[in-house]
Amino acid sequence: MIINMSERATEQEIQHVIDRIKEAGYQAHVTRGAERTIVAAIGSGGRRHELEALQAAPGVEAVVAIAQPFKLVSKQVKPSGTVVDVAGVRIGAGEVVVIAGPCSVESREQMLSTAHAVKNAGAVMLRGGAYKPRTSPYDFQGLGLEALKILDEVRHATGLPVVTEVMSTEDVDAICEYADMLQVGARNMQNFALLRCLAKVGRPILLKRGPSSTVKEWLLAAEYLLAGGNSQVVLCERGIKTFETETRNTFDLAAIALAKELSHLPVIADPSHGTGRRSIIAPLCRAALAVGADGIIVEVHPCPERALSDGPQSLDFQGFEMVMRSLQEPLASIAKPAFATSGAA
Amino acid sequence: MIINMSERATEQEIQHVIDRIKEAGYQAHVTRGAERTIVAAIGSGGRRHELEALQAAPGVEAVVAIAQPFKLVSKQVKPSGTVVDVAGVRIGAGEVVVIAGPCSVESREQMLSTAHAVKNAGAVMLRGGAYKPRTSPYDFQGLGLEALKILDEVRHATGLPVVTEVMSTEDVDAICEYADMLQVGARNMQNFALLRCLAKVGRPILLKRGPSSTVKEWLLAAEYLLAGGNSQVVLCERGIKTFETETRNTFDLAAIALAKELSHLPVIADPSHGTGRRSIIAPLCRAALAVGADGIIVEVHPCPERALSDGPQSLDFQGFEMVMRSLQEPLASIAKPAFATSGAA
């Protein structure tokens, strides 16, 4: 930590900061500049929050952290990267994992037909919501336990492991009985009571990035899971909230590259929520692979115009097949210099 | 709902939309323009989500809602406005209610001294966190039940009703035993499991606006509470997340005016979180009153530089007294025309 003193800070105020740094268990190292003084707190065994609180001390302009706030999720802890195994599907092992399925579980027939279709097209995991976080209390809230039982039947019928969202600590046991992976939704990314509960569960977690969360806040949410004992965590970028309204969210692919640079956890991409527009899902899936995502999760529905939720961003079976085919195509062809004979070059 | 057909929509696609509107329980009213056709769905007893899903039907460009999505919180339901009574303190009754106290309950002494100081300065309610939502798992997480007992003791000692944050459905009973009002924090505004639980509790709720929530989403979160049976809801603006980093959040005072125009619920303002900067709390408190807030909630700590959380935005006792005094000052003096003699006017 660096404590940046105000230009008008007095000697007494500087000394007070030095005393407080020592009191917090650190050494103080003073640098006196032309215009102002800075004091560095050195050491690793002290009480960090006491340094942060010095922001409020007289004569202090800013307290600047110079170390990353997360520890266990940090790349340095495990430079080779983590592989998360979901009932045999390995995420983070080098090959891209495709997860597909509807936003909500609506019926046995809907799930069975979707699961077979996405498996045939190349998906290796199934998604489907039993408990749905909906902005309005008047929207479809999910089939709950009935949906979990359908998911269970379908995973046995198709062999596809299942991921489904958990919205409340009270549902954790039931979901663990029927699903292979638990998803923390974007709006619950900082539901710390839920994170603390899931840290004790022996199941892999899919942690979506919150719509107004920075990459650092996302990694710190994952840190709650690892610090609590669950290291089976996959991060999922699904877009952030910005002024742009043409897309449902702003899909932040640089965040995927950055999360993989900073952390050892696998990262997957959700272009369905990231864009909210069916017509551009395919190019964004390709972009997610190009940027290094370990997988993609895509919404697929037998008949999007009859979906109980997220129809506009859902692909039908044919649309999903086309996406899967587009993932096989080469990146692009690069223009070659057309002026070889010109100039002195 | 208006279904806006694409310019290239075929007759068959238009007819399909008309059929689906009728199937959903509405009448269809077609308007054929120079470039495109629009179809309005008329009626009130149909299945609204089936109209929304038409966004995914062939030939449809957009489905545009023309009615507000919330009902019970709407101003029209109760034009005179709701008054929420918190153990005798009436919020929304015309006079501005001042709530003050530390971010976190840290000790009995800290709470007692703060409660007496803010009461003497004019506050009529006390705030203080027992369960703290913290970005990092390594930060102070609150004293929990011990803090609740301190709050209880202090409210008896001072007569100040107490508001404290609830982070989990599991803590609701304990908090109801010791506190007068339950706060839903900004990061839990769309924790729907928590909202559904609090809708069943016979206690007033302070519902903070989420950092990436629009005013409509905020009102829909309140709608969960009212629809579930709890109409004792006070809204609280505490800033939204934007690109501006000089302030901790961007304090959206227009949202207060707008929420009061759209809804009958009282609205209070939290300039401590809204700005994150102690030096500008006073003018922003004044602005909140000027814009029509029914109250303000302010962080006060005996020694901000030793606070376990939110020190930089906390006022000390003297600072809070100065804020309270500033609230008594007149609005401003307006410059009069200095050119009475000039021109032909």
Add this chain to the structure above:
Amino acid sequence: MIINMSERATEQEIQHVIDRIKEAGYQAHVTRGAERTIVAAIGSGGRRHELEALQAAPGVEAVVAIAQPFKLVSKQVKPSGTVVDVAGVRIGAGEVVVIAGPCSVESREQMLSTAHAVKNAGAVMLRGGAYKPRTSPYDFQGLGLEALKILDEVRHATGLPVVTEVMSTEDVDAICEYADMLQVGARNMQNFALLRCLAKVGRPILLKRGPSSTVKEWLLAAEYLLAGGNSQVVLCERGIKTFETETRNTFDLAAIALAKELSHLPVIADPSHGTGRRSIIAPLCRAALAVGADGIIVEVHPCPERALSDGPQSLDFQGFEMVMRSLQEPLASIAKPAFATSGAA
């Protein structure tokens, strides 16, 4: 500047940074911590950009500025504050200055009637656009020179000084002939060619904050004007672009308080653009005064529903009179403790 070395930085990399700091004209002060090393560059006569470029040097994690980047606009330069005189109207002198008028100059009659109406209601300056920045090339682009002549006639008829927007260096001379103050629009806040030109003009400038500009960037735009020779600058907050779409922009009143804390320049508020909603202009005008703005600028039109631009946010004459009256009302009444007899307190 502090150069924060990576945890893995080698001795050679640290030495390289020290050498480059000296080469740039500063002293280097090294602090070796438990996990990493930081190097402070001390002095004031060096080449700052060479320090910033060290961000790209091997082993460097971040270069952190500890001083504010602006100089001439800084509060410390002139703690008493600047008063800008616009043809006799003094902005920043303690009394709130009210500027009113239509978005665009549309006709002689429109301007004359508006000028008289706003003057009668208490405005002391007139606004009106001759050159209009419009998102679409098919929208009304302003009457140009004809509008300037109308403005000139109306200011003589009413004695109200006039402010109008300048969009191009080519129009500066014409505008200076007919107007008293030149406005730099939000979208031109970082049009540096225009700023450099206006720095040479002997007229007061109204500098609107850009829709995606931080307070620091706004002050640095003003710094261009002062550094170029024009110190007659008034800042104007008019809202920033965020995810909230219920209001046209998010009106950032904390930015006014902050700009007044950091700078000696006067600051006025534009709630018309800041909110885009006529129904909440009055409370936001009050809030702007409460937060310490030196003035407000409000859009007024004889018949908003016939305005060629910005009708939805324009007040009619009666609406403006009501706003002016609301500015005379006291701030608010504060609830007193109702429980004086309760408890032990």
Add this chain to the structure above:
Amino acid sequence: MIINMSERATEQEIQHVIDRIKEAGYQAHVTRGAERTIVAAIGSGGRRHELEALQAAPGVEAVVAIAQPFKLVSKQVKPSGTVVDVAGVRIGAGEVVVIAGPCSVESREQMLSTAHAVKNAGAVMLRGGAYKPRTSPYDFQGLGLEALKILDEVRHATGLPVVTEVMSTEDVDAICEYADMLQVGARNMQNFALLRCLAKVGRPILLKRGPSSTVKEWLLAAEYLLAGGNSQVVLCERGIKTFETETRNTFDLAAIALAKELSHLPVIADPSHGTGRRSIIAPLCRAALAVGADGIIVEVHPCPERALSDGPQSLDFQGFEMVMRSLQEPLASIAKPAFATSGAA
């Protein structure tokens, strides 16, 4: 346009809107719903802004546009897409065009060495700033005319066409003399005086997206160029301003897919400004290609740590070669179902 009347609108207010629609040159088509009435304005020859102004008429809740506001840039005008020829380099013709070079022209040697290096690695155009838009007046502002002459010499020496930024109408002639393509910087995207001037210039334009501009606003800025007579326009996505500060901007790759869906103009990507972080330029270049960009523009400097601007996001020669190589690699390998023998599937 659809005029959405308020629930409380009177018959008289509805009739007034109908009259105004006819007065504006359209037909009015009324739909009376259960709760409210909507009025559609039909026709194509009327005065659109008069409809928009109805937002301010009594009883009107909202005026909703149902047609896109842009015309000439629309995909429907030219479904096959536009190819822009820059001195022999064809952008939008199917192959990806790579443009590279330093942020600023600093010296003859710097430009010559960079041009040869990027050409050898596969770039077909050169970038370099002569006039620099800088946030602070104290930062390096570019070498101006001297830089233009260096660019001219280097393009003759290497055969690489040159793109450089134009900040002011006054510099247009000089830049046209020495450069092949003129860039409108992000901060000038809505400098309409500049756009109007460039519409008259017979040179291709590179139009960067503004940091707070929606895709629609970006396309409308291009519309200014086409409507004014210049159809040689290439769009460039370079990131938008959001709350995320780990990256310099939030690089919006979905905007590229969307711009290509809505418009016939070529679109290129600028990951250097889009991310501001050298370490993730390579994956984001790949992602830009995957999403369908017609080209990329990348900052390259002989020694980034000595660059006069944008060092942290500039690649050195070796770094650029690695990027170019990464563009040849296949997209990714997709995990195959590993459970072929399991279940009933």
